Amino acid sequence: xxxxxxxxxxxxxxxxxxxTTIIFGIVGMGIGTLIAFQMAYxxxxxxxxxxxxxxxxxxLHTNGVVYGFMLSGIFATWYYIGQRVxxxxxSESKFLMFIGKLHFWLYVLVIALAVxxxxxxxxxxxxxxELEWPIDLLVVVVWVLWGISIFGLIGIRREKTLYxxxxxxxxxxxxxxxxxxxxxxxxxxxxVSGMGSWLHSVSMYAGSNDALVQWWWGHNAVAFVFTxxxxxxxYYFLPKESGQPIFSYKLSLFSFWGLxxxxxxxxxxxxIYSTVPDWMQTMGSIFSIVLILPSWGSAIxxxxxxxxxxxxxxxxxLIKFMVLASTFYMFSTLEGPILSIKSVNALAHxxxxxxxxxxxxxxxxxxxxTMAALYHMTPRVxxxxxxxKSLMEAQFWIQTTGIVLYFASMWIAGITQxxxxxxxxxxxxxxxxxxxxxxxxxxxxxxxxxxxLLYLVGFFMFTYNILKSISSSKxxxxxxxxxxxxxx
Amino acid sequence: xxxxxxxxxFFFAVFVFIFIAYAGVVEILPDFADRARPVEGKKxxxxxxxxxxxxxxxxxxxxxxxxxxxxxxxETDRYGMYSISGxxxxxxxxxxxxxxxxxxxxxxxxxxxxxxxxxxxxxxxSVVPGTIMPAYKxxxxxxADIETAYAEAFTIKKVFNVPYDAENMPKLGSWDEAKALxxxxxxxxxxxxxxxxxxxxxxxxxxxxxxxxxxxLNSLK
Numbered sequence: 001x002x003x004x005x006x007x008x009x010x011x012x013x014x015x016x017x018x019x020t021t022i023i024f025g026i027v028g029m030g031i032g033t034l035i036a037f038q039m040a041y042x043x044x045x046x047x048x049x050x051x052x053x054x055x056x057x058x059x060l061h062t063n064g065v066v067y068g069f070m071l072s073g074i075f076a077t078w079y080y081i082g083q084r085v086x087x088x089x090x091s092e093s094k095f096l097m098f099i100g101k102l103h104f105w106l107y108v109l110v111i112a113l114a115v116x117x118x119x120x121x122x123x124x125x126x127x128x129x130e131l132e133w134p135i136d137l138l139v140v141v142v143w144v145l146w147g148i149s150i151f152g153l154i155g156i157r158r159e160k161t162l163y164x165x166x167x168x169x170x171x172x173x174x175x176x177x178x179x180x181x182x183x184x185x186x187x188x189x190x191x192v193s194g195m196g197s198w199l200h201s202v203s204m205y206a207g208s209n210d211a212l213v214q215w216w217w218g219h220n221a222v223a224f225v226f227t228x229x230x231x232x233x234x235y236y237f238l239p240k241e242s243g244q245p246i247f248s249y250k251l252s253l254f255s256f257w258g259l260x261x262x263x264x265x266x267x268x269x270x271x272i273y274s275t276v277p278d279w280m281q282t283m284g285s286i287f288s289i290v291l292i293l294p295s296w297g298s299a300i301x302x303x304x305x306x307x308x309x310x311x312x313x314x315x316x317x318l319i320k321f322m323v324l325a326s327t328f329y330m331f332s333t334l335e336g337p338i339l340s341i342k343s344v345n346a347l348a349h350x351x352x353x354x355x356x357x358x359x360x361x362x363x364x365x366x367x368x369x370t371m372a373a374l375y376h377m378t379p380r381v382x383x384x385x386x387x388x389k390s391l392m393e394a395q396f397w398i399q400t401t402g403i404v405l406y407f408a409s410m411w412i413a414g415i416t417q418x419x420x421x422x423x424x425x426x427x428x429x430x431x432x433x434x435x436x437x438x439x440x441x442x443x444x445x446x447x448x449x450x451x452x453l454l455y456l457v458g459f460f461m462f463t464y465n466i467l468k469s470i471s472s473s474k475x476x477x478x479x480x481x482x483x484x485x486x487x488x
Numbered sequence: 489x490x491x492x493x494x495x496x497x498f499f500f501a502v503f504v505f506i507f508i509a510y511a512g513v514v515e516i517l518p519d520f521a522d523r524a525r526p527v528e529g530k531k532x533x534x535x536x537x538x539x540x541x542x543x544x545x546x547x548x549x550x551x552x553x554x555x556x557x558x559x560x561x562x563e564t565d566r567y568g569m570y571s572i573s574g575x576x577x578x579x580x581x582x583x584x585x586x587x588x589x590x591x592x593x594x595x596x597x598x599x600x601x602x603x604x605x606x607x608x609x610x611x612x613x614s615v616v617p618g619t620i621m622p623a624y625k626x627x628x629x630x631x632a633d634i635e636t637a638y639a640e641a642f643t644i645k646k647v648f649n650v651p652y653d654a655e656n657m658p659k660l661g662s663w664d665e666a667k668a669l670x671x672x673x674x675x676x677x678x679x680x681x682x683x684x685x686x687x688x689x690x691x692x693x694x695x696x697x698x699x700x701x702x703x704x705l706n707s708l709k
Binding site: 127351 | 490491494495497500501504505507508509510511512515516519520542545546547548549550551552554556558559560562563565566571572573575576577578579580581582583584585586587588589590591616617618619620621622623624625626633635636637638639640642643644646647648663
């Protein structure tokens with residue numbers, strides 16, 4: 001085939017996942033905003049009886065955002081990027097098309113089951129792995145289908161060399177597969193005893209070991225869902241949108257293999273001052289700090305891709321989203337190592353600083369990148385201009401304000417909380433009772449909730465913009481080479 | 489080397505996997521050898537306590553309460569002796585939590601009573617003014633799932649050799665025996681409670697979730 005002949009890529013599966021990204025984004029962030037307000041104003045816990053309490057909704061929020069919104073975004077971009085960097089269309093293979101569609105529908109089924117079971121209070125209590133064993137098995141099937149799709153498409157590729165984004169998608173697939181399988185090892189009690197609930201199971205691991213495996217998963221789900229898969233996206237979309245080549249191939253290489261080599265150790269930093277062996281806590285702490293190098297390697301590589309072209313920031317809000325995403329990535333991968341230093345961890349662990357840290361990564365880095373990816377894909381998938389540039393600008397600033405309110409309030413809250421827990425009076429007795437450290441945080445909870453609300457409002461603007469682009473925007477006859485066309 | 493890998497997806501994937509997996513091997517496996525042993529005097533949860541633990545899990549109490557006391561004076565002053573690994577040998581899953589919106593509960597059995605827990609779950613602000621914890625009234629009208637708790641105890645005894653029925657250890661026995669034991673244990677708690685519905689239900693042979701939960705919380709010492 002001649003390189004000048006554009007292939008006719010088939011985006012049907014990508015489209016499905018684009019819609020679920022938006023739907024689950026609204027649901028997950030909506031619940032997140034609600035539970036943020038519940039902490040400031042507890043009466044909101046009683047909107048729906050036992051189904052509306054903070055504790056029931058919190059796993060729904062995390063699962064909804066991580067596995068509903070982010071994973072949908074990852075799958076959507078995979079079914080878009082995969083074909084393009086491998087120079088092969090999904091319509092060329094009936095089998096892969098079938099796998100892609102099956103992947104989508106089973107995925108939707110799993111999410112539906114997850115929502116119902118979590119609402120019902122069925123949970124294994126392991127953070128970010130709360131689903132009961134029958135659903136876990138379905139998750140494995142969905143994941144395998146994605147793997148078939150990745151390696152199947154690679155198998156029939158025309159482009160011999162794997163583009164950087166593919167490295168990261170492969171790593172996401174393998175990393176999550178390994179972590180998920182080991183962390184979710186459980187024994188279904190009904191199968192052994194013949195009685196009780198079919199859904200119930202016990203963990204294969206006990207106590208400290210269980211904690212170790214859980215945080216090996218818990219942190220590295222962050223690694224391979226929030227980080228690796230999002231880097232896959234920015235390595236494709238930023239050069240495409242800006243028309244600039246990636247700054248350095250060597251830096252890409254260094255940061256990829258460095259990240260793979262170091263990241264898994266970082267899980268140990270969740271267990272500092274716990275009952276796991278001290279050497280492990282120390283390794284978790286040290287490797288978390290080393291992790292700055294590969295993380296900043298990717299981020300700097302991205303930012304320098306814009307070298308000499310910073311003017312595009314003024315013209316193109318999409319670039320703005322991606323540059324801010326990289327900046328937030330640098331920010332949270334500096335904050336994380338700081339939190340892993342033992343003395344800082346002693347103060348910050350168990351406090352609101354931690355959700356603050358998580359959210360500047362997820363809202364700033366993952367959220368912004370995912371939305372930028374969808375904005376970039378929309379004109380190319382639906383062959384229409386983006387509906388409104390000024391709406392996009394407004395959204396950018398509203399959401400950025402939201403994030404700043406979020407992490408700033410949680411920093412103050414977390415440090416206040418940590419300092420009050422340890423404060424003593426002149427005789428060495430504790431200066432505050434626990435409830436003092438709760439009530440003092442209420443103002444910060446309000447600020448956080450408002451920050452979250454702003455981000456949600458921005459997401460509604462995003463949704464509106466995308467839907468308007470698809471339904472009533474100006475058609476384009478030729479695919480844009482770089483900058484996405486957008487109406488003022 | 490790297491450019492060769494980029495043209496050979498199979499080997500690329502293998503290399504990536506090795507790069508990811510080695511840390512787990514170094515970090516996790518050695519720990520499994522000796523960290524799951526119970527400390528002297530630690531006993532597995534009774535069936536009623538396991539049912540209560542399940543209530544704790546189902547309502548994600550661990551989203552706001554930790555069960556891990558760190559070795560700092562401020563924490564040992566507040567909650568009691570710091571946690572040690574062997575105390576968690578029967579915790580499947582572990583419930584350390586990651587956030588303290590409310591206080592740590594690992595030794596809550598030492599300083600809170602049945603009566604306090606009852607009031608706390610029914611109307612938290614009645615015992616802790618200013619608290620942001622929601623009430624969990626549904627625990628007073630739903631029955632605890634004793635059968636699944638028995639299934640769990642049976643499973644961990646069989647699969648993980650948890651020493652039920654051993655000398656000085658909780659008795660498990662058959663399902664009927666276990667049921668009778670759970671009733672007996674529940675009777676002591678219901679006797680100290682005020683809620684008339686819970687008492688009436690117990691008279692009818694039903695054990696409410698709140699009773700099991702309190703049994704579990706009282707066992708945390």
